[in-house]
Amino acid sequence: MLFFEFPEDARWNDERDAVEFSVILRPYEGTVRITRRVFQGLLDQRPTPERCMEAFHLQHTRFEMIAERKLRRRQLTEDGNVEITGRDLREKTPPIGQGTLFATA
Secondary structure (H helix, E strand, C coil): CCCCECCCCCEEECCCCEEEEEEEECCEEEEEEEEHHHHHCCCCCCCCHHHHHHHHHHCHHHHHHHHHHHHHCCCCCCCCCEEECHHHHHCCCCCCCCCCCCCCC
């Protein structure tokens, strides 16, 4: 069983124009990023940093599940982190426990 940890450290990154939060899957530790553009599809108003953070907190479980799915599939950015896209939000998330990070094809 894999144990993902999500410290409660969500923050806005002005430089990347994104909400970021940490994910830990020992020995891996990384950052999950969700850009402002992704929040445009979730919000019915302009995605300010404050509104993006609020939307993140309201749906943090969903974002964590997407991050887990991307890590299981080894879908990392060049810097070894995770970026959640609009496509990720549209993809149906399988029930927890299905699939494994270490499965071989």
